[in-house]
Amino acid sequence: MAGTFTAIDSKTNKIAWQHKTPYRIGTGGGSMTTAGGLVFRGQPDGNFLALDARTGEELWRFQTGFGADAPPMTYEVDGEQYVAIATGGNVQSGGAQGDAVWAFSLKGQLQALWPPPPPSSVAGPGGPITEGANKVQIGDGNVEYRYGPARIRIKAGTTVTFTNVGDLPHTATAEKLEWDT
Numbered sequence: 001m002a003g004t005f006t007a008i009d010s011k012t013n014k015i016a017w018q019h020k021t022p023y024r025i026g027t028g029g030g031s032m033t034t035a036g037g038l039v040f041r042g043q044p045d046g047n048f049l050a051l052d053a054r055t056g057e058e059l060w061r062f063q064t065g066f067g068a069d070a071p072p073m074t075y076e077v078d079g080e081q082y083v084a085i086a087t088g089g090n091v092q093s094g095g096a097q098g099d100a101v102w103a104f105s106l107k108g109q110l111q112a113l114w115p116p117p118p119p120s121s122v123a124g125p126g127g128p129i130t131e132g133a134n135k136v137q138i139g140d141g142n143v144e145y146r147y148g149p150a151r152i153r154i155k156a157g158t159t160v161t162f163t164n165v166g167d168l169p170h171t172a173t174a175e176k177l178e179w180d181t
Contacts, residue, residue, distance in 0.1 A: 005031070005041065007056060017056030030071040032083075042068025042085050048102065050083075066098030080105055 003023055007016040023044050031041040038059070039051040044067045050060035066087040073084050084103040 007039070007053070016054075019056060029069045032072040032074065034074065034083075040072040040083055040085070042070060042072065042087065044069060046087065048072070048085050048087075062102070062104070064100065064102055066100060080107070 003021050004018050005021055006018040008014070009016040021043070029042060031039055033039050033053050037053045039053045039056075040049065041051070042048050042064075046064045046066055046068055048062045048064055048068050049058055051058055064085070064087040068085055068087045070086040070088075075082055075084070082103045082105050084101060086101045088099045
């Protein structure tokens with residue numbers, strides 16, 4: 001199931017630009033917009049992007065080697081601005097696991113890392129398919145925001161009820177006969 005990364009014009013309340021993403025709805029850690037008109041965002045495939053906030057044009061891309069699912073951040077040291085992102089993947093998005101923080105300035109250049117394997121939301125879900133279950137236990141007691149099994153096949157017309165077993169708010173979305181949490 002794919003999603004979109006969309007900019008809304010706050011004056012007209014209309015879509016200014018939109019990029020389709022090959023990732024499930026709800027993946028990624030958000031974006032950051034700078035006063036200079038740049039939008040930064042990470043992706044589960046390890047890419048860290050800079051976009052023109054007005055047009056959505058991609059201006060820069062860096063491959064971090066791990067899922068870039070954290071929100072970008074910015075800070076200043078001795079008058080120089082930096083943009084940073086923590087990478088390490090995310091179990092929910094299926095991004096490559098690791099542990100790194102990347103910081104960039106306008107003065108520096110880095111060699112990009114190897115691209116990680118595609119997240120499961122791109123490569124397709126893995127694991128066994130539960131067939132014809134009458135009742136499926138959701139959650140495992142330790143992870144209160146996770147539905148399981150990851151894949152289930154049921155007959156058309158079957159009513160599916162999701163119950164949040166934890167204390168954390170949770171949502172489920174559906175698009176084109178697929179659902180995502």
